[in-house]
Amino acid sequence: MHSPTLVIVAAILAALVTAVLSAVWFFNRNIPGLRLWALALFCTTVFCVNLLLRDFVPLLPSVLLAQGSIALTAYLCLLGAREYVGRAPLRHGVAAGAMVLLLVTVAYFTVVQPHLEVRFVLSGLVPGVCFLIAAHSMAKGGFRKVPARYLFAGTLGVHGAFLLVRPLLFKLATPADASQPEAGIVAALSQFVVLESTMALVLVAFGALMLANEFITNELRHLAEIDPLTNVFNRRAFLTLLDKAISNAQRTQTALPVLVMDLDHFKKINDSWGHRAGDDVLRHFVMLAQRCLRKEDVMGRLGGEEFAIFLPNAGAGGAIAVAERLRAMVEAHPVATEPRSIALTVSVGVTLCSGSESAGTALQRADEAMYLAKGRGRNRVEMAAAPAAPLAPVVPTTPATPTTLAA
Numbered sequence: 268m269h270s271p272t273l274v275i276v277a278a279i280l281a282a283l284v285t286a287v288l289s290a291v292w293f294f295n296r297n298i299p300g301l302r303l304w305a306l307a308l309f310c311t312t313v314f315c316v317n318l319l320l321r322d323f324v325p326l327l328p329s330v331l332l333a334q335g336s337i338a339l340t341a342y343l344c345l346l347g348a349r350e351y352v353g354r355a356p357l358r359h360g361v362a363a364g365a366m367v368l369l370l371v372t373v374a375y376f377t378v379v380q381p382h383l384e385v386r387f388v389l390s391g392l393v394p395g396v397c398f399l400i401a402a403h404s405m406a407k408g409g410f411r412k413v414p415a416r417y418l419f420a421g422t423l424g425v426h427g428a429f430l431l432v433r434p435l436l437f438k439l440a441t442p443a444d445a446s447q448p449e450a451g452i453v454a455a456l457s458q459f460v461v462l463e464s465t466m467a468l469v470l471v472a473f474g475a476l477m478l479a480n481e482f483i484t485n486e487l488r489h490l491a492e493i494d495p496l497t498n499v500f501n502r503r504a505f506l507t508l509l510d511k512a513i514s515n516a517q518r519t520q521t522a523l524p525v526l527v528m529d530l531d532h533f534k535k536i537n538d539s540w541g542h543r544a545g546d547d548v549l550r551h552f553v554m555l556a557q558r559c560l561r562k563e564d565v566m567g568r569l570g571g572e573e574f575a576i577f578l579p580n581a582g583a584g585g586a587i588a589v590a591e592r593l594r595a596m597v598e599a600h601p602v603a604t605e606p607r608s609i610a611l612t613v614s615v616g617v618t619l620c621s622g623s624e625s626a627g628t629a630l631q632r633a634d635e636a637m638y639l640a641k642g643r644g645r646n647r648v649e650m651a652a653a654p655a656a657p658l659a660p661v662v663p664t665t666p667a668t669p670t671t672l673a674a
């Protein structure tokens with residue numbers, strides 16, 4: 268295709284994807300990086316338009332605008348990538364200094380000592396390095412968890428590398444005598460450069476949209492699964508995870524301990540200290556509980572002041588030790604508030620999930636044990652024996668008689 272036609276196509280595409288990303292950002296302003304990527308694509312649009320109008324604009328402004336807009340595109344992509352993965356923003360002072368240095372150098376090699384090759388190298392060097400760093404920032408995290416990041420990182424990385432090797436390719440393709448047949452290779456290479464940039468532009472836009480989708484999906488999943496007050500799993504998500512863990516334990520023939528915990532006299536805390544202090548107490552309890560847990564242990568809030576934990580890879584002895592440690596820790600760490608701290612205790616019921624029983628059945632048994640702990644004076648741990656035989660998956664069973672474990 269004719270080069271100017273390619274540039275027109277690139278300019279139209281750049282304007283379109285800028286509009287699309289801006290619209291998505293307008294309605295989802297909390298998506299990290301999106302605003303910066305929309306701005307980056309706007310800079311690309313400026314670059315393309317400037318390229319189309321270069322015969323009508325004086326050389327120096329045209330060259331400065333081209334170099335400035337493409338460097339800014341890459342820098343904004345880098346900022347967006349860092350924002351998306353939650354890294355600290357860069358200091359703009361350094362970038363502004365680098366931009367001024369770049370533009371002064373470019374002006375020097377345009378007006379004082381015109382040198383097309385040096386300008387060409389510079390036009391690839393700064394953006395190329397920025398794109399590669401952006402790709403590196405983005406390509407962190409597990410591939411399975413965040414595939415969209417790899418498309419984005421791959422596009423930025425390949426485009427950055429291409430910008431860096433581009434001058435070398437032109438050097439290799441340029442014949443000593445322009446009338447030689449190899450001159451056609453340079454024209455083809457020029458067209459390929461525009462084509463590659465257009466494809467990178469489209470892929471970056473797709474990547475940004477996929478990342479926006481990934482972010483929204485994760486946010487919705489978080490809202491659906493996580494209790495907003497305490498930041499542990501909510502009841503529904505916890506039951507789903509417990510069901511899966513019971514299946515795993517059954518397959519590996521291991522016991523799966525479950526703890527149900529209920530704060531003692533929580534109503535009194537609310538009544539005496541207020542609901543907000545009650546919320547602080549719930550968060551404090553979760554913080555203490557998490558100190559007693561290993562990475563693979565899973566905690567959920569069943570509702571109100573009732574929580575549950577399952578402990579893969581812990582037997583009955585380990586579960587009782589954890590429950591006892593947790594109980595003692597809660598008792599020993601009152602919530603620090605003015606004018607005096609809030610004393611806190613917890614009652615814990617422990618059971619082992621067995622066979623193919625459902626999460627609900629296991630929780631019900633642990634709940635029975637927890638109520639036994641309440642009945643026996645609170646601030647204690649009770650253990651319910653697991654049912655002797657495997658249970659049918661959905662048939663509810665009579666809870667086993669809890670056995671006492673003195674606190």
Ligand SMILES: Nc1nc2c(ncn2[C@@H]2O[C@H](COP(=O)(O)OP(=O)(O)OP(=O)(O)O)[C@@H](O)[C@H]2O)c(=O)[nH]1
Nearest residue numbers: 529530531532533534535537542543545546571572
């Ligand atoms: N602050 C706060 N309170 C809550 C929340 N959810 C439930 N509650 C309160 O928790 C209290 C639970 O009270 P009860 O079920 O009587 O239990 P309790 O006072 O802990 O008594 P025992 O369990 O028998 O020791 C109620 O006052 C609820 O309003 C919450 O998210 N925040």
